[in-house]
C-alpha cells in the first residue's frame with residue numbers, strides 16, 4: 001500500500017479486508033490482530049476505508065468554517081452550559097487541558113525525553129479553541145441515568161447554514177461512525193473477543209461529531225497551544241484530514257511525539273480513549289495528543305491566504321468521538337486485564353517505566369465521563 005511510507009510510521013489497517021472477507025478467514029484474523037496490536041503499542045493507527053469520500057469531508061470543513069466565522073452573539077445562541085456543553089457549541093477559553101491540573105498526567109510528561117515533550121501547559125489557561133458537538137446516537141429503548149449526556153441536537157439558525165447543516169453533518173458523521181464501529185469490531189476480534197463485544201456495548205452510546213475550530217487570524221503565532229496535551233474520555237476517536245497540520249500524538253510504548261499527517265484519499269486516524277483503556281484494564285492506553293501552531297501550520301496558513309483569500313482562516317478538526325452506552329457497566333475484561341499486567345511486567349524488564357499502576361474500579365460509563373468533565377472545567 002502506497003500510504004505506508006507516508007503514515008508517520010503508524011500501522012495502516014485496512015477495513016476493506018474486514019468488510020470483504022469472511023470473519024474466520026486468515027486475512028481477516030491477521031488484520032484484526034494488527035489493529036489490536038497497533039492500539040496496544042501506539043494507542044493509535046491509520047485506518048483505510050474505501051467507503052469514505054474526501055468530498056464529504058471537504059463539504060463538512062467548508063460548513064464549519066462558515067459557522068465559526070459568524071459573530072460571537074450568533075454562536076452564543078447555540079451554547080448549552082446547563083448541559084455541561086455536551087451538545088451545541090463551546091466557545092474558546094472554556095475547556096481546560098486536563099494535564100495542566102492533573103498530577104498523573106504531569107508525571108507522564110516528566111517521563112518523556114525532553115525532545116519529545118509537548119508544549120508547556122503549566123501556565124496554560126483554558127484552550128483557545130471552539131467546538132461543536134453534534135450527537136449521532138440511536139434512539140434509546142430505555143431510560144438513561146445520564147439524560148444530560150444524551151440531550152437533543154442544536155441546529156444553527158442562520159439563513160446561510162440551517163438548510164445545509166443537518167445533511168452535511170450527518171453525511172460525514174455517518175462515514176466516520178461506520179468506520180470506527182467496524183474498527184471496534186476488528187479490535188475485539190484481534191483481542192480474542194467476540195466481534196460484537198464493543199459495538200454492542202456502544203449501540204446506544206452518545207457518539208459525537210465534534211469539530212473544533214481555532215481562529216488562526218488571532219491564534220496563528222508559532223508555538224501557540226490550540227489544545228493542550230490530553231487524552232480523550234470516550235472509547236475511540238476518529239479524525240478525517242484537517243486542512244492545517246498541528247496535531248501531535250504520542251505513541252504509548254515508544255514515548256515518541258508524532259506529527260500527524262493523514263495520507264490523502266480514504267484514510268482516517270484513530271486514537272484510543274479512556275473508556276477503551278478502562279475496559280481493557282490498561283492493556284490499551286488512551287493516547288495523549290495536543291494541537292499546536294508549528295511551522296507546517298504557518299506554511300499552510302500562508303498558502304491558503306493566497307489560494308483562498310475570501311475563506312475564513314479557521315482550523316477545523318474533523319473529529320468524531322465514539323462512546324460506549326452511558327449506562328454500560330464499565331469493568332475491565334479479566335482476560336485483557338491479565339494481559340495488561342503481563343505487558344506491564346515486560347515493559348519494566350525492557351527498562352520502560354510506565355509510571356504508577358492505574359486502578360480501574362467498576363463504574364458506569366456515564367460516571368467516568370462526568371468525572372472527566374469535572375476535570376476539564378466543563379461541569380460544575
Ligand SMILES: [Fe+2]
Pocket residue numbers: 230231232289
Ligand atoms: Fe482530544
